[in-house]
Amino acid sequence: MAQLDTLDMIVLVALLLGTVAYFTKGTYWAVQKDPYASAFTNGSAGKQGKSRNILEKLDETGKNCVVFYGSQTGTAEDYASRLAKEGSSRFGLKTMTADLEDYDYENLDQFPEDKVAMFVLATYGEGEPTDNAVEFYEFINSDDVSFSEKSSDETPLTTLQYVGFGLGNNTYEHYNSMIRNVSKSLDKLGAKRVGQAGEGDDGAGTMEEDFLAWKEPMWAALAEAMSLEEREAVYEPVFELTEKPDMDHEDDTVYLGEPNKNHLEGQSKGPYNAHNPFIAPIAESKEIFNDKARNCLHMEINVAGSNLSYTTGDHIAVWPTNAGKEADRFLDILNLTDKRNTVVAVKGMDATAKVPFPSPTTYDAIVRYQLEICAPVSRQFVSQLAQFSPNDAIKAEMTKIGNDKDEFSKQVAEKNYNIAQFLYYISNGEKWDKIPFSIFIEALHKIQPRYYSISSSSLVQKDKISITAVVESVEKPGAPHVVKGVTTNYLLALKQKQHGDPSPDPHGLNYAITGPRNKYDGIHVPVHVRHSNFKLPSDPSKPIIMVGPGTGVAPFRGFVQERAQQAKMGEDVGKTMLFFGCRNSSDDFLYKEEWEQYKSDMSGQFELVTAFSRESAQKVYVQHRLKERAEEINELLLQKAYFYVCGDAANMAREVNDILAGIISEKRGVSKQKGEEIVKGMRAGGQYQEDVWS
Structure with a gap:
């Protein structure tokens, strides 16, 4: 036995x-x-066996200021990093930044009075927390929130002093709801807020200036609360960068753009996620505009064998690569062209500094694959770089631009400069070889994946993901440079290579198409999938109304494709109404032939309503078509139709919301206010859904 x-x-x-x-x-x-490789594969290092007790971390590292961030695209993390560095250099605070998902919060009631917590929180989507802030947000806003020692006390956080700044967009209904709701909960629990909670507005394009205007009075209030003395700010590097000239950049331990160790060793494996992309083959790519001045791409990305799955309405994230032209310009102005393949090791100067990419690596790999070198320049960064100017005259000019909002707008923002372009301009090409490279690792975002609405149905093609993307190219009168979308131009280059297109980009962009060490050869692109709440009703017999001008039609192609398939399978499919708008019927009428096929497949249950803005003297948009079909829209809503909007948040989506409230008000004989309340109720119940961008 x-x-x-x-x-x-x-x-x-x-x-x-x-x-x-x-x-x-x-x-x-x-x-x-390999805990380092794991940190990049599965998320932040805080979950890899390290303590989740923030008070222990503060004590161990001798810190008295923690800057927590809730970030989706990297901007909130960037502002958190800037606050931490400024607190250290100007006021002598012992600072650290902290990803909200790395820690537990039951012991905030024991937070020492002589320390301060800062919260930099972005609001995502329709008033939701960012992915890394969900657990914290649900905890702190819980009706029965309980702390380690003072669970019976109604104000258990009396020793916690905090600072708050929010990142929002006024084109969304729940503007800056994260910082507002978190501040409200912290205040209710007895925490002491230092200064006003700041609010940045991406919708108005004032985020950077909002941040700069908020932080000065905040620092004054914090200096008083903590008896801090301001000193002359001196650059103190967060990262140590060590060149290894004797090391061959082709050594198989050197990262040349690979996101983690599995990719470096050629053994990439799942799960594939926001920290670990799948290198997916592009099965098909084509141009779907008939406009020589503009490009719109349709791509089919093959995810077979990756274990990546999606449902109709989800997003695909594309991991971009900076254009070679921009990487060359960046290295040249810093006088690093001859050192582009020099191996460098990057490490944090203390235990709390998290290096945003793996090393050892090279200058070229950092610039090409890791940093957002094409992003707009911040005024604070101009001020920071002034001390490293090539000469005193340039330093004086940099200082003036950095300190003067109007001068900055005139010399930098209005000219659409990225950082290398600006440095070229202000020094007339003189090299900036005094700037420590570490400052760029600290001040520039890590390059972020870009999210696209999936334009296919998982019911029809579960292993191939479709995307529909206009190639961005923004010209501003008087600006010396055309702003080229980083990711869409990268996708265009992939499409051109797939088709053997010999025509070069008119702006001379070139890309490392085959990826680090040629691992993407054969037309591949790094991707992962992000699940969305933008979904068809579970019952296909429910009617739906979709509003998607331009590439806002992308997810609705997936919706209609799915309903057409359900109809072919014999299911009862409800009225399916799509409002689509573009410039004219010959140049940018996306998927024109497909809609006719879907109409046939759905036996008249699908209707396409078009608005061609440039085919008549009076411009016609989808908003006008909605008003024209007010009677039918109201009837469908009374039948509990689902209403969907995808596209531009700032103008179209806001107008559609107002028009729908007006339609309900007029057709049901109720006040405009009542119509707005009904639309709000539809939103709350998931009957009105948006997938919008600013």
Whole structure:
């Protein structure tokens, strides 16, 4: 019997280990062997066996200021980093930044009075927390929130002093709701807010100036609250960068743009997510505009064998690469062209500094694959770089621009400069070889994936994801440079290579199409999938109304494709109404032939309503078509139709919201206010859904 028990135990242990290996997709073992690689594969390092107790972390590292961030695209993380550096250099604070998902918050009631917590929180979508802030947000706003020692106390956070800044967009209904709701909860729990909670507005294009205007009075209030003395700000590097001239950049331990160790070793494996992309083959790509001045791409991305799955309405994230032209310009103005392949090791100057990419690497790889070198320049960064100017005259000019909002607008913002373009302009091409490279790693965002609405149905093609993207090219009168969309021009280059197109980009962009070490050869692109709440009703017989001008039609192609398939399968499919707008019927009428096929497949249940803005003397948009069909729209809504909007948030989506409220008010004989309340109720119940951008 004992022998049988031992055998049973061996079998059980083997089954347990196999189960762990299966459900972690091998990442459990990766944690044991290479925690750095694991941090990039599965998320932040705070979850890799490190303490989740923020008070312990503050004590261990001797910090008295923690800047928490809730960030979706990297902007909030950037502002958090800037606050931490400024607190250290100007006021002598011992600062650290912290990803909200890395820590637990039950012990905030023990937060020491002589320390301060800062919260930099972006509002995502329709008033939602960013992915990394969900747990914190749900905890702090819970009706029965409980802390470690003072759970019975109504104001358990009396020792916590905090600072708050929010990032929002006034084109959304729930503007800056994250910082507002978190501040309200912290105040209710007895925390002491230092200064006003700041609010930045991306919708008005004033985010940077809002931040700069907020932080000065905040620092004054904090200096008084903590008896801080301001000193002359001196640059103190967060990262140490060590050149390794004797190391070959082609050594197989050097990262040349690979996101983590598995990719470096050529053993990329899942799960694929926001920290670990799947290098997906592009099965098909084509141009779908008939306009020589503009490009719109349709691409089919093959995710077969990746274990990536999507449902109709989800988003695909594309990991971009900076254009070679911009990488060359950046390295040249810093006088680093001859050192582009020099191997460098990057490490944090203290235990809380998280290097945003793996090393050892090279200057070229950092600039090409890791940093947002094409992003707009911030006024604070101009001020910071002044001290490293090539000469005193340039330093004086930099200082003036950095300190004067109007001068900055005239010399930088209005000219659409990225950082290298600006440095060229202000120094007339003289090299900036005094700037420590670490400052760019600290001040520029890590390059972020760009999200696109998936334009296919998972019911029809589960292993191929369609995207529909206009190639961005923005010209501003008087600006010396055309702003080229980083990701869409990268996709255009991939499409051109796939088709053997010999025509070069008119602006001379070139890309490392085949990726680091030619690992993307054969037309591949790094991607992952982000799940969305933008979904068809579970019952296909429910009517739906969709409003999607331009590439806002992308997810609706997926919706209609799915309903057409359901109809072909014999299911009862409800009225499916799509309002689509573009310039004219010959140049940019997206998927024109497909709509006719879907109409046939759905036996008249699909209707396309078009608005061609440039085919008549009076411009006609989807908003006008909605008004024209007010009677039918109201009837469908009374039948509990779902209403969807995709596209520009600032103008179109806001107008559609107002028009719908007006339609309800007029057709039901109620006040405009009542119409607005009904639309709000539709939003709250998921009957009105938006997938919009600013």
